[in-house]
Amino acid sequence: MYNPKIGDPLSTLDTPSMIVDLDLMESNIHKLFSTLLPTGRNIRPHLKTTKSAALARKLVAAGAKGCCVAKVSEAEAITAAGFDDILITCEIIGGPKVQRLVELVQRHPGIRIVVDSAVGATAIDAALGKAEVKTPLAVLIDLDVGLHRTGVANTDAALELARHIADNLKNLKLIGVQGYEGHLQHLHSREERKRECLASMAILTGTAETLRKEGFNIEVVTTGGTGTAEFCASVPGVTELQPGSFIFMDTDYRNAVGRFYANSLTILSTVISRQGERQVTIDAGLKSLTTDSGLAECKDAKYVHLNLGDEHGALSWEAGTTDLQIGDRVEMVPSHIDPTINLHDFYYAHRNGVIEEIWSVDSRGKVQ
């Protein structure tokens, strides 16, 4: 039975396999926390990247305070794997999902959620009331700071929703605001990214301040990703940062924010066929590497990646420069790390080619 173990060399892994260079990953974690902890902000990394309770625990050991997940089913998986200081960053809408939330917070009352509509908040409040949940559920108002994806439209709408919660919803306790500037994370110009980020932060902290003036207890102002966290941390009033991708990076983030963080995760692949003089086919295709942010890259830059299909990729090279033969192995660097990890069941974390840890992708596929 195929059963990779700690202490095995990478050569014993079947391919495609998702591997992590521990030295590089630990360096990324150190860089983030040594940069951001001195700012005094809470760091609540987003597990929509890693989907792993084991990595959540490593991040807390490095200085994080809790983590984020995107969905209720992710929170179910991460709490089941033993980690429960969680903010769910997507709106929770619909009877079946609200019922799952109620059952989850009965087991894990420290969970926090976001709301952006009276209809959504009211449904959750009613379900909590029906279940006779004793402790009010901590909620943040999600504010649109420019992404136009979720969030109330502006400060007035935030104020209206805050009043609705305070006046009518006894099972919800408003503790803060969230405003995620996801549209800025991958802007290639650092100056433009900073300028736009500070504009988004002005909307977020201004709304928080208005809510406070109106008597609401806004303790948490949470925001930021790998591409903007350092700028967010410079803004008075921002209390919490949500970076996720820094731990592994991808080519899209590397192209945007540079090489401060290293690409620590690759997909180990095997050459399975040779097509002519300067092209081979590898065993990693769309089911191992996503293409929404472009093709993956071969870690060895001599080889150019040409994707071909669900199960196959192609690598080519300049005439006379190099060679790849059937059975050779290559490492592919993902273009977009979050959905790529979502395709795999396990991380094989190695140091100098020896497997040192194996982590389950606990919330793989938890889209609900």
Next chain:
Amino acid sequence: MYNPKIGDPLSTLDTPSMIVDLDLMESNIHKLFSTLLPTGRNIRPHLKTTKSAALARKLVAAGAKGCCVAKVSEAEAITAAGFDDILITCEIIGGPKVQRLVELVQRHPGIRIVVDSAVGATAIDAALGKAEVKTPLAVLIDLDVGLHRTGVANTDAALELARHIADNLKNLKLIGVQGYEGHLQHLHSREERKRECLASMAILTGTAETLRKEGFNIEVVTTGGTGTAEFCASVPGVTELQPGSFIFMDTDYRNAVGRFYANSLTILSTVISRQGERQVTIDAGLKSLTTDSGLAECKDAKYVHLNLGDEHGALSWEAGTTDLQIGDRVEMVPSHIDPTINLHDFYYAHRNGVIEEIWSVDSRGKVQ
């Protein structure tokens, strides 16, 4: 605990969920088999689409003879779920994977594989010999018929590999040739698709005929997909067809081959946020719907899909024509069915909105 059951209405499903309209799916199956069975070809549907042993059994009940899978780990999952007449259609390269193959064929000696290199075939033969496997493993030579992805380059190379197998590899038994014209499946012009397909089939059947003349027992000539199976079936010498996507279809195949088969699978999604007058955000993003073949479409064509991120999609509409509110549900039609199914754990198959069957995606994520 969230636990959808047979007999439940679709309204009890949390979203995103993968749902199948059984009437449409059964009609697709009937159309394929009533078209192709009279041609006398074996139909060996490709499970890289459905990834389900339950659906493999349905296809055999409809007239299929066995099924295909792409990878060894898929074969492990499908055999574990109780179906074992399988052709593995990708080359099997590398020590760990070859060892998995040997253990698999010891349990399931009816499995068939393909080879396209002497080095690959020799490694498999050696591992079978070392394991003292009693029955030779049935192999097909994979021939490049124009896709340039895998396969020996031409008839001469096929002949050379056939001789190598016959002369040197006592644990392999050559039974046929495979030549998959994957590059033609989605050609939009039916005439061009047919013309190109017949040219590929001439290469395939010509090679099979040459091998026979040289004394090789070529029983199986296997090829074809949803976009070409009808053309392949018209070619003398083709013995077996491998269509997969016809059972569910997707927008890419619909755009290429038309509406003979219906889009029977959709991703049920919920509106979770409203952004202004004519746009809402739904809870299905890149982790529920792939974009390698373009954006998904809303089943209700009034709504235009604008993808936004890992966990979110957006739908917009013309002013004054319609409306969507928080909590409304929509069905999204995938653009590429195989990698989309790979994102989900279960199918919820319904008739008229009542769940009638629940199937596991047995080989989800089995990329090795």
